Amino acid sequence: MRHLSVPSAQTQHWLERCRSEKWLAEHTGVTSLSDGNKAIPLNQTAPPEGDAAWDGNALVDLAAKGKTPSHWTEHLSPEILKSHKDDLPKAYETQGDVLIVKIEESVWHLAELIADAMLTQLPSIRLICADLGVHGDFRVRNLEPLASRDGSTETVTRIKENGYFLWVDASKVYFSARLSNERTETLESAKKLKQRLARPLIVADPYAGVGPSMGALLSEPDLIEGYHAGDLNPDAVELLQTNLTFLGNRRKTEVGEPAPAPAPSTVICADATQWKTHSHLCNSSDLLLVNLPHDSVEHLPHLLPLLRRGQISLLRGWAIIERVNEASEKQKIAAAIIDAGGTIESLEFEEVKGFSASKSFMCFEAWVVLAVESLSS
Numbered sequence: 001m002r003h004l005s006v007p008s009a010q011t012q013h014w015l016e017r018c019r020s021e022k023w024l025a026e027h028t029g030v031t032s033l034s035d036g037n038k039a040i041p042l043n044q045t046a047p048p049e050g051d052a053a054w055d056g057n058a059l060v061d062l063a064a065k066g067k068t069p070s071h072w073t074e075h076l077s078p079e080i081l082k083s084h085k086d087d088l089p090k091a092y093e094t095q096g097d098v099l100i101v102k103i104e105e106s107v108w109h110l111a112e113l114i115a116d117a118m119l120t121q122l123p124s125i126r127l128i129c130a131d132l133g134v135h136g137d138f139r140v141r142n143l144e145p146l147a148s149r150d151g152s153t154e155t156v157t158r159i160k161e162n163g164y165f166l167w168v169d170a171s172k173v174y175f176s177a178r179l180s181n182e183r184t185e186t187l188e189s190a191k192k193l194k195q196r197l198a199r200p201l202i203v204a205d206p207y208a209g210v211g212p213s214m215g216a217l218l219s220e221p222d223l224i225e226g227y228h229a230g231d232l233n234p235d236a237v238e239l240l241q242t243n244l245t246f247l248g249n250r251r252k253t254e255v256g257e258p259a260p261a262p263a264p265s266t267v268i269c270a271d272a273t274q275w276k277t278h279s280h281l282c283n284s285s286d287l288l289l290v291n292l293p294h295d296s297v298e299h300l301p302h303l304l305p306l307l308r309r310g311q312i313s314l315l316r317g318w319a320i321i322e323r324v325n326e327a328s329e330k331q332k333i334a335a336a337i338i339d340a341g342g343t344i345e346s347l348e349f350e351e352v353k354g355f356s357a358s359k360s361f362m363c364f365e366a367w368v369v370l371a372v373e374s375l376s377s
C-alpha cells in the first residue's frame with residue numbers, strides 16, 4: 001500500500017491535509033519508519049509520487065498495518081459494550097480537528113473512556129468535546145473538553161469547505177457544515193445575478209457568522225466587487241475578519257492572476273436591523289443574505305433598504321417555521337418586499353430537507369426590483 005513519508009513533527013499537518021482531501025486509506029494506521037519519519041497510508045485517489053501536492057515528501061510502499069478496528073466502539077471493553085451498547089453515541093460532528101459528541105446521561109460516567117476510544121480510532125482528531133446544548137443570545141454550543149491528543153483544549157480550528165478554508169470555534173460562534181449545499185446554491189444564484197447585471201456584485205451578509213457564505217462567493221473569480229458583512233456576536237466578528245482577510249488576499253481573476261482586494265470590505269459588529277441607519281449601507285448591495293432562521297422573516301423590513309434600488313437584485317434567506325404556516329410566511333416575505341417599494345420578479349420558498357421533522361427549514365429566494373426613492377420620500 002502507498003504511504004506518504006513525512007517528518008514526525010509534520011504528521012498532524014499531513015494527516016489533516018490527507019483527511020480533508022479524502023486521500024487517507026481506511027481501516028489502517030500511521031506506521032513509524034526506521035529513519036524517524038511517519039508513513040501515512042493513502043487510498044487510490046491520492047496523487048502519484050512526485051505530485052506538487054506532496055511538497056517534496058516521498059511515497060513509500062509498505063504492507064498495510066494489520067486489520068485495525070473500524071469503529072471507535074471497538075476500543076471499549078467487551079463488558080462496557082455489552083451493558084451500554086444502546087446508550088453509546090451513534091453520531092458525532094467534526095469541525096476541523098475538533099470532534100463534538102452528545103453523551104447520554106446514562107453513560108456520562110463513561111465520557112472520558114468514550115473520548116479516549118474516539119481519539120485512538122480517529123488520528124486526525126485532536127480534541128473531543130461533549131456537546132451540552134446551545135446557550136446564550138447567539139445560540140452557541142456549551143462544550144466540555146473530554147480528551148485531548150496534545151493537552152490543548154483550544155476549540156478554534158480550521159475547516160475546509162467546498163475548497164476554501166475557514167477558521168471556526170464551535171464554543172463561541174454558530175457554524176453548521178450541513179448548510180454547505182445552501183452556500184453552493186447561493187453561489188449559483190449569485191453567478192446568474194452577475195450575468196444579468198453584467199458586472200461584479202456587492203454583497204450584504206449581515207448575519208455572517210464566521211463567513212461561510214462569503215467563502216463561497218469570494219472564492220469565485222471575478223464575481224464579487226466588495227462586501228458588507230457582519231454579526232452581532234463579537235467572537236464571530238473576530239473570526240469573520242480573519243477569514244475575510246485571508247479569502248480576500250488570495251482571490252484570483254478568471255485568468256489566474258491576483259485579483260484586486262474587495263472594495264468595499266466592510267466588517268461590522270452590530271444588530272443587522274440597525275444597518276439601515278447607516279447611509280453608506282443603504283441602497284448599496286446587489287445580493288442580500290438573511291440567515292437568522294428563527295427571525296429572518298420578521299427582520300426583513302429592516303434589511304430590504306440595504307438592496308440597491310432601480311435594478312434587479314437578489315434576496316436569499318433561511319427561515320425555520322411551523323409546517324402549517326408555509327403559505328402565510330411566504331405571503332409575509334412578499335408583503336415586506338412590496339412595502340419596501342419592490343416589484344417581485346420571482347419568489348421561491350422551498351424546504352431544505354433533512355433538518356427537523358416537526359418544523360420546516362426553508363430557503364427563500366426573491367428576484368426583485370426596488371423602486372428608486374423620490375427625493376421627497
Ligand SMILES: C[S@@+](CC[C@H](N)C(=O)[O-])C[C@H]1O[C@@H](n2cnc3c(N)ncnc32)[C@H](O)[C@@H]1O
Pocket residue numbers: 138173174175176179206207208209210211212213230231232233236270271272273291292293
Ligand atoms: C444561524 S447563524 C448563521 C451564521 C452564518 N451565516 C452561517 O451560515 O454559518 C446566525 C448568526 O446571526 C448572528 N446574529 C444573531 N442576532 C443578530 C442580529 N440581530 N444582528 C446580526 N447578527 C445576529 C448570530 O451571532 C449568528 O452568528
